[in-house]
Amino acid sequence: MRFKRLKVKNIRSYSDLEIDFNDGVTVVSGVNGSGKSSLLEACFVGLFGHRGIPKDFVLADLVRKGCEEAAINLEFEHKGQEYAAIQEFRNNPETGKASTTRSYLEIDGEVVVNQATQTYESIRNLLRMDEEAYKNCVYIRQGDIDVLINARKKDRQRMIDDLLQIGRLEEYRERAKSARTGVGRHITETHARIKDQQEEIEAIDATKPVARKNQLNTDLKQLQQEVANLETMRDRTSTRIEKDRQHIEQYTRTQKQIDELDRGISGLEKRKKEALTSLESKRKEGDRLHKSILEIENKIQELYDYFGLDETTDVDNFTARTEKEERDAYEKISQIKNKQGLKLQERENSQKGLTETKQNLSALEEAIKKRSTQEKGRLKEIEEINQEYSVLEDEIGKLLENAQSMGFDQGKLDNLEELEDLLLNKQRHLHGKEKEVRTRLDQISKTLTEHRNLLEKGACPTCGQDLQGSTIANDTKEEELQRKELEEQLGKLTQDTQRAEEKIATLKEAGKIKKQVDEKRQKQLLINQKQENLTSYNEELKKQNQEDEKKKQEFSERIGKIEKDIKRAEDEIKEIQQTVNTATEHHNKIKENLESAKYLIKIRHDHTQMQSDHQHLKTGIADIQENVRFIDEQIAEKKRNKKQLENELGKENIEKLEKKLHEFQQAYQKIIGDIEEKNKQKTGLLKEIGQIETNLKRKKALQEKLKVFNNREKYLKAVKSDVESLEDMYMRLRADLRTRNIDALDRLLNEIFSFMYTNNAYSHIQLDTDYELTIYEKDGTPLEPKLLSGGERAIFNLVLRCAIYRLLSEGLAGGEYRNEMPPLIMDEPTVFLDRGHVHQLLKLIDLMRDMGVGQILIVSHDETLIDSADNVFEVQKDPTTNISSIIAQ
Numbered sequence: 106m107r108f109k110r111l112k113v114k115n116i117r118s119y120s121d122l123e124i125d126f127n128d129g130v131t132v133v134s135g136v137n138g139s140g141k142s143s144l145l146e147a148c149f150v151g152l153f154g155h156r157g158i159p160k161d162f163v164l165a166d167l168v169r170k171g172c173e174e175a176a177i178n179l180e181f182e183h184k185g186q187e188y189a190a191i192q193e194f195r196n197n198p199e200t201g202k203a204s205t206t207r208s209y210l211e212i213d214g215e216v217v218v219n220q221a222t223q224t225y226e227s228i229r230n231l232l233r234m235d236e237e238a239y240k241n242c243v244y245i246r247q248g249d250i251d252v253l254i255n256a257r258k259k260d261r262q263r264m265i266d267d268l269l270q271i272g273r274l275e276e277y278r279e280r281a282k283s284a285r286t287g288v289g290r291h292i293t294e295t296h297a298r299i300k301d302q303q304e305e306i307e308a309i310d311a312t313k314p315v316a317r318k319n320q321l322n323t324d325l326k327q328l329q330q331e332v333a334n335l336e337t338m339r340d341r342t343s344t345r346i347e348k349d350r351q352h353i354e355q356y357t358r359t360q361k362q363i364d365e366l367d368r369g370i371s372g373l374e375k376r377k378k379e380a381l382t383s384l385e386s387k388r389k390e391g392d393r394l395h396k397s398i399l400e401i402e403n404k405i406q407e408l409y410d411y412f413g414l415d416e417t418t419d420v421d422n423f424t425a426r427t428e429k430e431e432r433d434a435y436e437k438i439s440q441i442k443n444k445q446g447l448k449l450q451e452r453e454n455s456q457k458g459l460t461e462t463k464q465n466l467s468a469l470e471e472a473i474k475k476r477s478t479q480e481k482g483r484l485k486e487i488e489e490i491n492q493e494y495s496v497l498e499d500e501i502g503k504l505l506e507n508a509q510s511m512g513f514d515q516g517k518l519d520n521l522e523e524l525e526d527l528l529l530n531k532q533r534h535l536h537g538k539e540k541e542v543r544t545r546l547d548q549i550s551k552t553l554t555e556h557r558n559l560l561e562k563g564a565c566p567t568c569g570q571d572l573q574g575s576t577i578a579n580d581t582k583e584e585e586l587q588r589k590e591l592e593e594q595l596g597k598l599t600q601d602t603q604r605a606e607e608k609i610a611t612l613k614e615a616g617k618i619k620k621q622v623d624e625k626r627q628k629q630l631l632i633n634q635k636q637e638n639l640t641s642y643n644e645e646l647k648k649q650n651q652e653d654e655k656k657k658q659e660f661s662e663r664i665g666k667i668e669k670d671i672k673r674a675e676d677e678i679k680e681i682q683q684t685v686n687t688a689t690e691h692h693n694k695i696k697e698n699l700e701s702a703k704y705l706i707k708i709r710h711d712h713t714q715m716q717s718d719h720q721h722l723k724t725g726i727a728d729i730q731e732n733v734r735f736i737d738e739q740i741a742e743k744k745r746n747k748k749q750l751e752n753e754l755g756k757e758n759i760e761k762l763e764k765k766l767h768e769f770q771q772a773y774q775k776i777i778g779d780i781e782e783k784n785k786q787k788t789g790l791l792k793e794i795g796q797i798e799t800n801l802k803r804k805k806a807l808q809e810k811l812k813v814f815n816n817r818e819k820y821l822k823a824v825k826s827d828v829e830s831l832e833d834m835y836m837r838l839r840a841d842l843r844t845r846n847i848d849a850l851d852r853l854l855n856e857i858f859s860f861m862y863t864n865n866a867y868s869h870i871q872l873d874t875d876y877e878l879t880i881y882e883k884d885g886t887p888l889e890p891k892l893l894s895g896g897e898r899a900i901f902n903l904v905l906r907c908a909i910y911r912l913l914s915e916g917l918a919g920g921e922y923r924n925e926m927p928p929l930i931m932d933e934p935t936v937f938l939d940r941g942h943v944h945q946l947l948k949l950i951d952l953m954r955d956m957g958v959g960q961i962l963i964v965s966h967d968e969t970l971i972d973s974a975d976n977v978f979e980v981q982k983d984p985t986t987n988i989s990s991i992i993a994q
């Protein structure tokens with residue numbers, strides 16, 4: 106395999122890179138952080154997709170920061186075909202997570218696989234190694250220097266076995282092993298089945314089925330014979346029973362006929378007796394009827410005599426005439442009665458009028474009487490109030506006399522209010538005056554007292570001046586005069602006031618009298634009014650009474666007239682009554698005759714009916730006599746028949762016959778029971794035979810199955826031993842391959858070791874069949890690899906990997922890898938190496954190139970390596986954009 110071209114978009118520090126790979130040794134150089142390792146990572150991820158990302162990293166770390174889309178396209182050549190593996194990624198800036206959007210593989214520009222897992226599988230099959238194996242031999246990552254050396258024995262074994270394709274043999278062996286256990290399980294199962302079947306067959310044999318079946322068949326034959334015998338017997342008995350039964354039935358039938366005849370005879374005799382009884386009663390009735398006919402004929406003759414008729418008269422016509430007479434008489438009565446009714450009505454009306462008039466009269470008398478009483482009452486009332494009036498007059502006279510004595514005549518009394526006003530005014534005036542004088546008097550008395558006091562002391566209390574002979578002394582005299590005058594005035598005023606008050610009191614007294622007089626006069630006025638009213642009312646009453654007296658006269662006259670009318674009506678009524686009586690008598694006579702005529706018609710009719718009945722009875726008697734004769738004949742006939750049947754039955758003994766029938770029936774039942782029992786036994790036998798036959802069939806089937814299972818067991822055992830030997834073979838093969846490869850690896854390892862290693866502390870390395878790696882010192886002391894120094898470990902690791910790479914590429918491990926190994930990739934292989942070993946590394950690289958390794962890709966700063974390279978990639982990073990670029994030199 107050879108890398109041809111790498112196209113990269115937005116991977117780590119690259120934004121857009123396209124670089125061609127050439128054969129030979131290519132050294133990638135540049136300053137720290139310029140993007141060298143990123144280039145190798147891009148190739149690795151280009152092949153294995155996201156599985157190629159180092160642990161501790163995620164896909165998003167691979168995508169250049171700030172970019173959403175990224176892609177790697179690695180073109181390579183393998184076994185003469187042009188391939189391109191393309192991986193496309195997308196980074197979600199919001200979640201910060203990246204994912205593979207597409208992963209596909211092209212051959213000669215055509216897409217052959219278009220799905221991530223399939224692309225991965227295809228690359229893995231092409232290279233015959235997964236990403237793990239690739240790292241273990243092809244791509245020596247920076248820092249992974251001593252992975253193989255330090256690995257645990259078991260891991261190393263797995264890693265190397267995987268590379269050498271020995272791992273698959275183990276897989277096959279596992280499969281064979283599980284096949285072996287599977288077959289083993291089948292064998293056990295089959296064996297168990299065989300055992301079950303054998304046991305079942307044995308169980309069937311133990312019952313000795315054939316012998317038992319023969320025995321049962323013999324028994325069955327005998328049983329069938331017995332049943333046949335019983336059936337013959339049963340049929341014979343049945344026939345006999347049938348015959349006897351018929352015989353008995355015949356007997357019973359005849360007996361029944363005889364009984365029937367007996368019943369017929371006694372019925373007929375009963376009927377005969379009844380007929381005779383009826384005959385007797387009919388004869389008696391005939392006699393009775395004959396007597397009645399004779400009586401009726403007598404009565405008819407009597408009536409004929411009464412009416413003067415004979416048999417030839419048409420009685421109906423006669424009766425019709427009498428009926429008309431009777432109606433006329435009745436008519437006459439009712440006419441008279443009508444007339445009488447009218448008269449009665451007239452009288453009644455008059456009486457009613459009389460009663461009414463009498464009532465009116467007494468009502469009038471009552472009213473007149475009542476009014477007179479009222480009039481008297483009022484006259485008395487008038488007298489009383491007149492007396493009251495004169496009492497009042499006296500009282501008024503006395504009151505006026507009183508007033509006169511007080512000086513009040515009628516004129517003054519009428520002006521009392523004006524006088525009172527004048528007096529009250531005067532009184533008020535006097536009061537005002539009195540008050541004024543009294544005030545002045547008080548003032549003067551006070552001044553006078555002061556001045557008198559001063560004069561008594563003799564000097565002014567303020568200035569001490571002598572007061573005798575001063576104005577004060579003069580004033581005092583004056584003042585005393587004034588006081589006297591005022592006191593006199595006051596006395597007069599008091600007298601005046603007293604007088605005025607007395608006058609007012611008198612006036613008030615007179616006022617009271619006047620009021621009383623006025624009241625009494627008012628009363629008198631009311632009395633006059635009342636008297637007038639009473640008088641006019643009495644006049645009215647008097648007038649009415651006069652009118653009513655006139656009416657009374659009229660009523661009395663009318664009563665006399667009505668009483669006369671009544672008397673006349675009653676006489677007439679009596680007269681009519683006499684006529685009614687005569688007419689009624691006449692009518693009754695005619696009515697009696699009519700009834701007799703009707704009775705005649707009735708009994709003449711009865712007579713005819715009776716004669717016809719009598720004839721009827723005679724015919725009935727003759728009929729009955731005929732019937733009795735007929736019954737006698739029937740009885741005789743039946744008796745004859747009965748005699749004949751009794752003769753027929755005479756010899757049979759029915760009881761004996763019935764007993765025999767019963768015995769046969771019992772015997773029949775017993776036979777039936779026996780047959781049933783035998784049949785039951787037969788069914789049992791058949792069932793058992795059936796069971797035995799089923800068992801025999803089952804045995805046959807089991808025997809056939811057993812044969813099949815025996816064959817299967819044999820076959821399974823053979824398969825098992827095959828699988829066991831296969832498992833064995835895979836194990837051996839793996840051991841062989843391992844020994845062979847390990848021998849080769851051990852040889853190459855020591856060869857490269859002695860080529861590479863310049864110091865002489867160690868003599869050789871040993872890789873044993875368990876992949877145990879041991880380093881030997883010059884004196885033969887073995888050392889574990891972990892005891893080596895860092896640089897030594899780097900050298901041994903490099904040596905081990907180159908050995909594996911050589912083993913694979915030279916086709917020693919089965920030939921699959923010959924000349925098809927991917928480019929050998931080394932990231933900073935010189936880091937732990939001293940100058941001498943760097944030199945040896947150069948020589949190792951030359952050796953590998955000479956050996957035919959097509960491409961070797963080395964990241965290094967080492968000038969020597971750069972100088973000896975076939976191609977140099979100078980990696981640079983633009984410090985302003987942080988974008989890496991490569992210049993191929």
Ligand SMILES: Nc1ncnc2c1ncn2[C@@H]1O[C@H](COP(=O)(O)OP(=O)(O)OP(=O)(O)O)[C@@H](O)[C@H]1O
Pocket residue numbers: 116117118135136137138139140141142143144165166167168169170980
């Ligand atoms: N996802 C990324 N986006 C952008 N830049 C990145 C990303 N990942 C890594 N880088 C940058 O890519 C640069 C190259 O890293 P790389 O490991 O390839 O350097 P180098 O050349 O191998 O350096 P050294 O000689 O130290 O090994 C680093 O400086 C780093 O900052």
Ligand SMILES: [Zn+2]
Pocket residue numbers: 565566567568569570
């Ligand atoms: Zn003084």
